[in-house]
Amino acid sequence: MALCTRRTEGFGPTSHLYNHILASCFLDVILVPLCTWLYFLALLSSFGLCLSHQGTRRSLGRQDSDGYNAYVDANTAKRQPLWPPWKGRSKIYTTSLILYYLLIIAQFLMCILEIVRLSLAQLGIGLLPFTFVALIVGGSMRASMGLRGKVMMWRWLNVGLWVALAITNSVKIAQEVKEGTAARKGSKYPVVDQLTDVSVMVGVYTVLAMLEIGLQP
Helix, strand or coil, X not given: CHHHCCCCCCCCCECCCCCCCECHHHHHHHHHHHHHHHHHHHHHHHHHHHHHHHHHHHHHHHHCHHHHHHHHHHHHHHCCCCCXXXXXXXXXXXXXXXXXXXXXXXXXXXXXXXXXXXXXXCCXXXXXXXXXXXXXXXXXXXXXXXXXXXXXXXXXXXXXXXXXXXXXXXXXXXXXXXXXXXXXXXXCCCHHHHHHHHHHHHHHHHHHHHHHHHCCX
């Protein structure tokens, strides 16, 4: 398969070589990118629900325009400024927010490293580049506060994304450990090297999830 060249275990879901583990191609083409697809689906659903809710609220507002306008004014006054996102925040919040975006950049670079090394080893990159989109959209949701409140529960959707990516990459680690650290020894991307890279990525996703929970909108 073009997405996973020179991977002797086949597409999967289980490996042709090791019946007790998942195929690495299945992980890179289906399982890991699935987090991004489900995240996008959840964002679109949340956005649609928000539009529906706003339409209902406007309809009620026509019946009681004074009460509706007072409600809008009160909620607008309570909103934090969109940019800069740290304006009016504590130093702890600002530091945590800077760390959050630094970790997203670091994760971006780690994904590039894994993809480049898989390419150099001619193993195929699957659909791993979709992770870049997830990182960009997740960071944008935080920067825009869910496009200024148009995406309901955006923060918890972000938490779900980081946790899901941590879990799926942990599955990759488990499969690589079962395959053996000596596998692909002498190639341009030995299993032991990929194991190290993916372990770092799992750690970063875990910290991102923790920061996402701690950083209040």
